[in-house]
Amino acid sequence: MAYGPHTDADRARMLETIGAASIDDLFADIPAALRASELRLDPPEPELELAARLQGLAARNRTDLASFLGAGAYRHFSPAAVDQILLRGEWYTAYTPYQPEVSQGTLQSIYEYESLISELLDLDVVSASHYDGAAATAEAALMACRATRRERVLVSRAVHPHYRATMETYFAGSGLRLDEIPLVADGPGAGTTDLAALEALLADEAAPVAGVVLAQPSFYGLLEPMSESGRLAHAAGALFVAVVEPVSLGVLAPPGAYGADIAAGEGQPLGIPLQYGGPYLGILGCTDALVRQLPGRLVGMTTDVDGKRAFVMTLQAREQHIRREKAASNICTNQALLALAASVWLATLGPHGLRDVAAIGAARASELEAALGAIGVERLHAGAYLNEFVIDVPDARAVHTRLLDRGVLAGLVLADAVPDDPSVADGLLVCATETTTSADIVAFAGALAAELGR
C-alpha cells in the first residue's frame, strides 16, 4: 500500500500481540449479511502514472483565454511568497488547534486574520472563517433572525444568485421567510436596489423584518445605496447585512462606515486560486453587540500561567461540540488554511498594494468600457461601478459561445445565470482586474466587433 509502513513481519507481530489469528478476525463483528460486495475499482496506480493522468486531466481544462469572467470569483495576482508559505506542512497538515500549547502558529495566524479582516470591514469581530461567501451570507441572515427574534429577511435581487439560492436552502429548514427586494427598472438607478420597494416591504407590521441584505458592489457590479438602505433597515428595527467583495474594500467605504451590523463575503479574491469553485473563504463579521450570535470558531488573545501572551479558541459556548442542538450553527470544520492565505496575501501587499490592486482593476475596467463603447457596445446600466459591469449584446449567449473560438471568455451570460430577470436577458457581465492586460482588452473588442459585424 502506498504511504503505509507495515511489513508482513510487522503485521504478524501486531496480530500476535493482539492475540488474533488474522486481520479478518478483527472484522468478525460485521454481520455476515451486511459484509461489503467486492470493491469494483481500478488497481492501485503508481505515482509516475497517476501524475501523468492528473496532468492530462488538468490539460483538458482551458485557462488560456483572455478572460473577463468574474461574477463572484476573481483572478488576482498572488506574489510567489504566498504559496511558498502555504506549502509548509506545519500549516497545512496541522489539525484544528484544540491543543493550544502546540498550535500557537495556527491560533496566532487566525487572530491576525480576524484583525486584518476587521480592519477591512471596519467592524469589531470577524469569525475564524466560514465555508464560502454564500454560506456566510446565509449564516448572516440566520444571525439576524436570532438576534432580533424575528423571522423574515429581505434580500436584494442584486445579491449573487448563488447566494440567494443558498439562503433559500438554509431557510427552508428553519421555517423562516425570505423575501426579495426588487431592483430599479430604469433611469439613472437602473439595476440597483429599489429603496421605495424596500421601504414598503419593511412597513408590513404583520411580518417584522430581522435583516436587510444588500451586496456592495452588487452582482451586476453596481454601487448600491448602502447608507440609505441601512438607515431604512434600522428605522424598522432590522439589522443591516452587507455582502462585500474584500479587495474592493481597499478603496470602497467599508460596512462599518455605512452602519452595517453584519458583513459577509467571499474571501477568494484575497489571493486564493479560482480552483473551479473552491476551497474558498467565507468572511463573516459583526459588531460587538452580536458576537454571541456569530457562528463558527473564534480565536482570542490570552496569557499562559506564566503570563506569556498566547492565543486560544474562545467563546466556544456558541458551538456545536459544547451546545449540541442549541448551538448557533452546526459548523465545525472551517477554512483555516484559506484564512491564512488571505492574511499572507494582504500582509504581502500591504495597504498601498491593496489599494493599487483595487484601483488598477477600476482603471482597466474604464479602459474596457471605452474600448467596447468604441465599437458601439454599451453598458446596460447607467450607475456607478468599480470594476465589473453589464454590457448589452444582442443574442448574447450565441455571441459568447462564438467568442470562445476567438480566444475570448466574454464574462458571464446573464440569461443563464439569472433566467428570471428579463431586464438582463441580453446582458454579459464582464470584469477587469489588475491581471487584465491592454492586449486582452484589444482582443476582446476586436473579436466582439468582428462577431457583431461592426
Added chain:
Amino acid sequence: MSVTGPRLQPTIFERSRPGRGGGKIPHAPKDALARVPAEHLRATPPALPELNEPELVRHYVNLSQLNYAVDTGFYPLGSCTMKWNPKLNEWAARLPGFAGLHPLAPDALAQGTLQLLWELEQILCEVSGMRAVSLQPAAGAHGELTGILMVRAYHHARGDHGRNEVVVPDSAHGTNPATATMAGMRTVSVPTAPDGGVDVAAFRAVLGPQTAAIMITNPSTMGLFESRIEELLEAVHAVGALAYMDGANLNAILGRFKPGEAGFDVMHINTHKTFSTPHGGGGPGAGPVGVGPALLPYLPAPRVLREADGRFRLERAGERPTSIGRLRSFIGSSGVLVRAYAYLRTHGASGLREVTDDAVLAANYLKARIAASGAYDIPFEGPCKHEFIASAASLKKKTGVRTLDVAKRLLDHGFHAPTIYFPLTIDEAMLIEPTETESIETLDAFADALVAIAEEAEREPDVVTSAPHTAPVRRLDEAGAARNPNLRWRGMTGELAPCPD
C-alpha cells in the same frame, strides 16, 4: 527565533513599519477612481501591516514552527483520522489547469475538472454503496445539513409533513444534533447500550410517525461496529423514517462494509479524514454526500452529468426542480476533491482495503499494548475498529491526575494528545486513532509514553498536572479569554499584553 532563542512571535502588526514593502503591484493611475462617486469611497485606508518580504516570510515560517503537524509527528486523534497527507496531492491541486479554472467557465473549457469530478463521484458511490453522490458540501457538518434537508424534502414530497424529529445516540458528534436544529427538526437523544452499541429497544421506544430520520455513526464514536445495525435499520424503515450515516469513521470499513448496501439512505464522507486531504489547521474539508434511491431526486444542484457523446456538463439552473437547491456557491471545493481523487486512484480497490485493514490492525495493536500495561481502563473489550477508548478514570481516583493532564503531558513526550472527553458518555475518555500510516515503532513509542505518564502520575503527579513543560507556552487562561474577549488587534488602544519577545 530560529532553532535557538525565544519562540513566540510578535504579531504581524507589531512587525509593521510604515514605508516597508512594495514592489509587488504597479501603482494605479492617479485618476483610476475619478469616476467613482466620493460617497462610495473609503475615507481612511485600512490599517494593514507594512512588511518587506524577508520580514513577512520569517514571520510566517517562525509561526508555523509553533505548530504540531502530521508532517512533524503522530496525531492519535480519535474521530479525526489524521493520516498522511500525500505530497502528490498538493502538487496535483496546484497544476495550473486545475488551479486557474474559473468556476463559471463554460463546460467546454472545464472538461478536465468535470471528468475528474464525475469519476470521483463514481468511485465514492462504489466505496459507499450509494446510488449517487453530491460533491457540493464544504465539510462534514455541511454534508449533514445537506442530508437532513434532503430527508425533509423526501417526506414533504410524500405529503408527510408531521415528521420533525431526528433520533441520535448520546455518543454522537455534536454536529448531529446541531444539524437537526438547523434543518428545523427536534433532536431526540437515546442512551447507548452497556456494550457500547446502539440500544435498539431504546430506539424503538422513540421511533414513530413523527420520526424523520436517525443519525448513526458507524463504527460508533467508541470505535465499535454497530453489530445490531440490521435490526435498527429495519425498525427505522418500518416507521417510514430514513437512516443517515455519519461517515466520520469510514476509514474503518473501506471494502468491508458499504453503508448503501446495508440499507442506509444517506451518508456524508469527510475527505479530510478518510481520503487524506489536509486538515489545514481547521479546514478546508469537503463533505460529499451519498444517497440511495429514495433521496436521489433531492440532491443539491448542480450535479456533474456525462452526455451520451462522452462530454461532461453541469446541470443548468432549474433543470431538476426536485433538488433541495444550493448549499453554497459554485460547484464545490474542487481543489480538495482533486486531492481526494488522487488518493483514491493511488490506492485502488486493493489499496483501500489495505488502508482499512492496517488502520484496524494498528488500533487493535495499540489497544492491546495499553490494555496489557494495566495503566488505563479499557471500557470495551474485544476487537475495536480504527479507534478505541481508553480512560484515566481509575488513574484519577488513584492519583488525582485527569485525562486532560495525561493529554498535556503527552505533548512533552512529542506526541499530540488524543481526542479527550469525547464521547461524552465515557468518564475521562481518551479516543485514540492511530491510522494506517504510523509505523509500529511510532505506535510502540506512543504506548510507552502513555504508560510512563501513568507511572509518573503515581510518583510525581504535580509534574503531570502542570504539563506541558516544553511547549512554546504552558496552560492558558481560557476562562479569562472568554470573560474579556480580545478578538482583534487594535493597534491604537494600547490595552494589549506586550509581546514577550
